[in-house]
Amino acid sequence: MNAISGGYQQGVEPVQMRQMMQQRAQENFRDADADGNKALSRSEAIDVMIEKGIDAENFSKIFKKVDSDKNGEISIEENMQAQVRRRQAMLSDTPQVDVKEVSHIETTV
DSSP: OOTTOOOTTTTTHHHHHHHHHHHHHHHHHHHOOOOOEEEEEHHHHHHHHHHOOHHHHHHHHHHHHHOOOOOEEEEEEHHHHHHHHHHHHHHHOOOOOOHHHHHHHOOOO
16 A cells, blocks of 8 residues: 555655645546536546445445535535545544553563
8 A cells, every 4th residue: 555545655744645645636536527627427426436346325325425515516625525534534443552551561672
């Protein structure tokens, strides 16, 4: 996995990684925007989802969530907001280590 796909890449700062991921998301959005109107219609979005292996039922749920203004299209802003929410959800699922539980472990240098 690399920084663009969301994995950790040694030597890449978190801010730099986030910028790379945002740039890649914007590029993917522009590639999917077949008519160039800066919004993804359901048909443009479903093409992308099919490529990613998402079935029709899940596509419909995802589209409804991402289309926050309910106008039937996904704008780049809606897409970026969805990316941020997804990242936040992933981070909140990360198990936290309780310092008290590991304080007895000695480190050797």
